[in-house]
Amino acid sequence: MGFDKTFSLLSRLIGGSSATFADDDPRTISTALLLRVAEADGVVAASENAVILNVIRRDFGLSARAANALALAGDKLAAETDDIALLVEQANRGLDAPGRLHLLDRLWQVTVVDDRVHEFEDNLVWRISDLLGVPVHERLAARQRAGKARQPR
Template sequence: MRQVAERFRQAEEVAPEVSDERMALAALLVHVARVDGVVAASERDRLVALLAERFALGPAAARMLVNRADAADRASGDIEHFVDLAKRGLDHAARLQLIGLAWEVAKADGRIHEFEDDLIWRAAQLLDLDESAAAGARAAALAEGTGAAA
């Protein structure tokens, strides 16, 4: 009986409407996790948690968003399309927050790989964030928790 109730609960929270902003943000974060060649379980877990918190989603809905973003990222192969969508939908403060989230995803596996570092700096530039603001977002994200810096 519990299993049936759990399935109904999960069905209610699955399949959120995915706006361009959500997909752009999620795909950028998935791309950060994938750029070093491996999406570690810790990175995927962090992605799900960050997106669940950011968009007030349940765990199943957040996992579905990550899966959709993963497919979108694989189909695109580049972040510029997603950056353009994010740039249109996010103000300066939200773009800074996005870069902070990217650093959190990058550090989730205990190490920030050189490719992750380069990609996040590139994304910050494409989002029209100045270097000092992006560096501040990096410092804040790396200071939280016990993630390792590059």
């Protein structure tokens, strides 16, 4: 996975982290899904890395070190889980309906950050949202919110 090298270097630069995140932690699962979406088009842009780190820091109230540790745990889980449906099944167990919609918003945020939506990213986010049980009208609204957030003001 592309994040492993980036976050390993980051970890060495900031002195590592004592935080550990289990594979069944909803934060680890959500991070793994964010990483899978970032990698869907075959290119993980620096802007995607930055959004993922910002999202996990802000949404989970983590320090830079803890966010780095979570990113590494999510990267490891994403690399070890071949079937995206297994990750989504775990997410469904750990998230309520508003949490699932929030995750979908974050997935779209990662998808649109590089100002282009590759068909693989679009298809993956749509599949994840279907597996999460997010209704179609909410999926479309989430995509619109992400697109509007990227438009120049």
